[in-house]
Amino acid sequence: MLSDEIQPSDDLPRKACVITYPGKNGDEWWKSENLINQIINRAIPIFKACFPGYQALFVFDNATSHAIFSPDALIANYMNLGPAGKQEKLCSRSYFREGIGYDKDMIFSSDYHILELHREAKGLREVLREKGL
Structure with a gap:
C-alpha cells in the first residue's frame, strides 16, 4: 500500500499484484517474462516511491522462475x-x-591455429581445459 505522502500518478501503479484469467479465451499462461515485467514495471516503482x-531484496520461491x-x-x-x-x-x-580478475573468451579467436574453428563456440571441454580443470 502506498503511504499517505506518496501521490498516485499515471506512471506509478497502485498495486504490484497482477490477476490473470488464463484459458482458451483468456490471458496467456503466466511465464517467467510476466514475473520480470511485474517486478520491473510495478513492484520496484512502488517500492522506490514508498522507500x-x-x-529492496525480492525473493521468489517459484519453480518456473528458477529457469x-x-x-x-x-x-x-x-x-x-x-x-x-x-x-x-x-x-x-x-x-x-584467488582475488585476481580474468576475462574469458567463449569463442575461438579469428587467428586460432585451426582455421575451421575461427569465431566458433569453444565448447565445455575447451573452456574447462583453459581454466586448468
Missing part, C-alpha cells in the same frame, strides 16, 4: 562438449580466482 533511498537466464548465460547444459556445432556463441565472461 526512497532504500534498496530464467540471460539468453547468453553460461549454462553447461546449453553447451556442447566439443567445439562449434549447434550451440550459442556466448559473450566473453569475467571471473575471479
Whole structure:
C-alpha cells in the first residue's frame, strides 16, 4: 500500500499484484517474462516511491522462475562438449580466482591455429581445459 505522502500518478501503479484469467479465451499462461515485467514495471516503482533511498531484496520461491537466464548465460547444459556445432556463441565472461580478475573468451579467436574453428563456440571441454580443470 502506498503511504499517505506518496501521490498516485499515471506512471506509478497502485498495486504490484497482477490477476490473470488464463484459458482458451483468456490471458496467456503466466511465464517467467510476466514475473520480470511485474517486478520491473510495478513492484520496484512502488517500492522506490514508498522507500526512497532504500534498496529492496525480492525473493521468489517459484519453480518456473528458477529457469530464467540471460539468453547468453553460461549454462553447461546449453553447451556442447566439443567445439562449434549447434550451440550459442556466448559473450566473453569475467571471473575471479584467488582475488585476481580474468576475462574469458567463449569463442575461438579469428587467428586460432585451426582455421575451421575461427569465431566458433569453444565448447565445455575447451573452456574447462583453459581454466586448468
